[in-house]
Amino acid sequence: MIRRLAPFALLLTAYGCGGGGTTGGNSDPALQRPSLVAVNAVSDSTAVDFKVNETVIGSSLGYLSASPNFQAFDAGDYDLSAGLPGTGIDLSTIAQTLGDGGALAAVAIGKMDYGDEYIKRFQVVPVSVNRIVPNGSKARLIFLNALIREPGFETPSIDFQDGERPQYPIADVEYAESFAIQVDIGTYTFEARRDNTELVYAEKAITFETGKIYLAVLSGEVGTTGATAPKISVFPLATY
16 A cells, blocks of 8 residues: 655744754654654755754765764754755755654755756755554655656656566655655565656666665656766665
């Protein structure tokens, strides 16, 4: 079954930051302090800083780089922002409510130079992460669509699936949205296809281990080659 994980950004006033530490200090997952990890998926960026209020959670992260650990905060309302290192300039800021037991991957998507195509702007997307260890011989896969189309075209929805007759299909993922499923352990080659077509933008073999969590991000720009070409990148995420 496909489970949609909708971002839960709320337009609220931010309070003082209570960051610090990488664990919640409690064995009950529901009572863990909220935690965040940062990922840069902006293909034309040099480096990006991520902050929760004034606490840095990702420093000078290059394209397809992630912060090494989740960072824990007190439950409450915060400003989640990303911008240019060493300048103090935030390119994207969203208000975010963090609750006990919750976790987020703060992913920067879009383009630094988006021209007049506002939908392709640099922005921070909060991806909900269930950090509880998957049951049995299962792993958890979260997919985020951060693909950029050629100038003048909007990103279509993406079907993310393991081959022609998929065992684990994730269908119709719109731009800047994420979905999560559980998969059996093993190695599968996943394809990112334009929805309801056989057009494959990128593919990647992913090896899933028992009890692990993986964030797969489709990024890059259609029609380009080299470092900015469409690709699937996988980021292992820590469980509780």
